[in-house]
Amino acid sequence: MKMGDISYRIKVPLMFTLVILITASVVTLALTWRAYEELREEVFNNAVEIGSVLSNSLPNAMLHDDLWGAYRLVQAAEGWSGETSSRLLVVLDKDGRIYVSNRPKELAVTTPLRAHGAELARVEAEVLRLTGDLGPRPYEYPNDQRLYVILPMLSDGVAMGTLVIGYDRALFWPRFIAIVERVVVSALLVTVLLLPFGWYLGNRMVKPLGHLANCMSKVGRGSNEEITCDLRQGKDEIGRLGTSFQQMLGELDEKERLESGMLASERLAAVGRLAAGVAHEINNPLGGMLNALNTFRRYSETDALGRETFDLIERGLQQIRETVSALLVEANPRSHSLSPKDVNDVRMLLLADVSRKQIRLDWRNCLEGDVALPSTPIRQVLINLSLNAVQASPEGGAVHCLVENRENRLCLSVVNEGPNISREQKLSLFEPFSESATGNGLGLWVTYQLVHQLEGNIEVKSRGGRTQFVVELPIKET
Secondary structure, eight states, X not given: OOGGGSOHHHHHHHHHHHHHHHHHHHHHHHHHHHHHHHHHHHHHHHHHHHHHHHHHHHHHHHHTTOHHHHHHHHHHHHTOOSSOOSEEEEEEOTTSBEEEESOTTTSOTTOBGGGGOHHHXXXXXXXXXXXXXXXXXXXXXXXXXXXXXXXXXXXXXXXXXXXXXXXXXXXXXXXXXXXXXXXXXXXXXXXXXXXXXXXXXXXXXXXXXXXXXXXXXXXXXXXXXXXXXXXXOOSSHHHHHHHHHHHHHHHHHHHHHHHHHHHHHHHHHHHHHHHHHHHHHHHHHHHHXXXXXXXXXXXXXXXXXXXXXXXXXXXXXXXXXHHHHHHTOOOOTTSOEEOHHHHHHHHHHXXXXXXXXXXXEEEEEOOOSOEEEEHHHHHHHHXXXXXXXXXXXXXXXXXXXXXXXXXXXXXXXXXXXXXXXXXXXXXXXXXXXXXTSSTTSHHHHHHHHHHHHTTOEEEEXXXXXXXXEEEEEEOOOO
16 A cells, blocks of 8 residues: 555654654653763763873872872772772873872883883874873773773873773663663653553544545535535634635536526526417317307207206316416516515415325514515415425424515525435426426426516425525516
């Protein structure tokens, strides 16, 4: 698996973990190095203290060639206790040869340091290199057994010799290891405490990205109305992504509504022209047939069976006329302005159907006065939508109707509980004789025509077991 294929919910916490581990390692190394430097500084200070004491007494012994006195001074500085010491003290004369040391059996007097091994040979070379430098100098070599401090011995500002103090590295290990253990334990403790926090913080940072990715994967696979994404919106990068995604969903919804509206308008316009033409063609012979039937009934004598037959024919022709009349719907702008009473009248007409289905009607009429819109078509729209909502609601359900005047627009909202309307059904919802509508489908078709003639728009939302029809009609100023 490639690194780019791993989810950021894993990569970001891993990066936090890696940063914490690297930081802990660097801090541990830094503290360890600092501990080592402090030990070296302590050794150097200790050597300088010893050298300061010896530099005041050894030059006098060397001037009088008092080798035994010089040896006793070195032994006193060594703090001889009868055991083999781990500290080396060597006094060199002006020529760089051993004058006295705390280990006379190993380091013979008057011999050069280089005669006693490669380590002391390097120390001798360092002493010769520092000739003329009157200050104490530390010296160490990675593979040497000891750490050394080189101190010139002065008498009235004149170098009488050199004091070399060597400290066995083994002296440092117990203290150094103890310090390192404390540092490592502290670093591990801090790391253990920070790792869960790093994972939590990483997951918290990346969680909105994962949520956004899941939401984006749903785009194009269905209706955008069904995509519910609670994305955090803010001014940072993730917040701006959430804001942009919500804007994109809104624009896609608007684009889809416009495309659906244009498609539905074109189809309904074609259907309307066809229906109007068919209605006119049917109405002419239909009117003649009804007139002929009335004339025949008035001027002819027939038995009871004939009269019953005439009644059946007349009812059938009247039903045809009513259906054809529905196809010739037209808003009548000459009706009186819509008033709150007109809306309440619609509620009274619905009570019988509501009681029959035993559903709850939540009716909210927020109009406080007359609205400059024709009442007849608006009442028809409200009746059609409300009756459809009542028919679509299951027994024991609820229908919510809201009528309000909002910013020079009359808003009608009808909500019912029940099965959702599919996306495919919405495409032909407002066509006459639609299979997706109850009855013959003329109610919604008439509603659409009336809303279109009043220069308004109608919108359908159906999800979560709730279907909502929203009608907005512009109120023209007089």
